[in-house]
Amino acid sequence: MVEKVPMTQAGHAALTDELKQRQSVERPRIIEAIAEARSHGDLSENAEYHAAKEAQSHNEGRIAEIEDKLARADIIDVSKLSGDTIKFGATVTLIDEDTDKKAIWQIVGDTEADAKKGRISISSPLARALIGKKKGASVEVVAPGGAKAYEIAKVDWK
Numbered sequence: 001m002v003e004k005v006p007m008t009q010a011g012h013a014a015l016t017d018e019l020k021q022r023q024s025v026e027r028p029r030i031i032e033a034i035a036e037a038r039s040h041g042d043l044s045e046n047a048e049y050h051a052a053k054e055a056q057s058h059n060e061g062r063i064a065e066i067e068d069k070l071a072r073a074d075i076i077d078v079s080k081l082s083g084d085t086i087k088f089g090a091t092v093t094l095i096d097e098d099t100d101k102k103a104i105w106q107i108v109g110d111t112e113a114d115a116k117k118g119r120i121s122i123s124s125p126l127a128r129a130l131i132g133k134k135k136g137a138s139v140e141v142v143a144p145g146g147a148k149a150y151e152i153a154k155v156d157w158k
Contacts, residue, residue, distance in 0.1 A: 004074035006088055006122060011112030012075050019066045022059055030056045069111055081157045086130045088122055093154035097138070102153070107131075 007015075030052060037049035078089035086092055091106040105120045107130065113121035120127050129141045133152055140149045 002072055005069050005072045005109060005111065006074045006076055007069075007109035007112055008078055008089060009075055011109055012070070012073055015066050015070055015073075015111060019063065019070065022063050022066070026059050027056075027063075030059055078157055084134050084155055086133050086152070086155055088131075089157065090130075091156040091158050092130055092152060093156070094150040095153050097149040097151055103150075106158075 033052040034049065034056065037043075037046055037052050040046055040048065043049050076089055081087070081089050086107070088107055088109075091104060094103045094105065095101070096103065104118055105126065106118060107122055107127045108119045110121045110123055113119050113124070122128075122131075125143045126141050129139045130152070133139055135152050135155050137152050138149060139152065140147055
């Protein structure tokens with residue numbers, strides 16, 4: 001059975017854009033670099049040629065990976081979700097019970113997680129601890145940095 005990859009519409013659009021970039025810009029650039037390096041003669045000692053071939057291999061691997069994820073995508077429209085129970089797509093405001101620091105996280109698919117932008121993967125320890133909980137609940141998360149306790153202050157759908 002094919003495992004679906006949950007993602008938001010924005011995550012799907014970002015992957016689609018990256019795929020187009022890699023296919024229509026990177027691929028031709030790399031092919032040109034290989035042709036240029038070939039024209040320099042002996043390929044066995046040609047560092048430019050080997051670097052270009054390695055870049056081609058990396059690019060083609062990433063293209064295959066993106067195509068696979070897009071083919072298995074389960075696009076979830078967060079704007080149509082609601083309720084007070086945390087699930088995929090929810091934006092959750094947490095209060096650290098030790099420091100009273102506030103943190104806001106949106107639960108997204110693995111491919112679009114970016115802690116700097118406030119998006120955590122559905123498979124992260126924090127997201128797994130939050131799923132199914134409601135505003136006002138307390139959750140304890142065992143993360144690589146140690147155990148943390150949070151209070152769920154707010155659940156939004158944006």
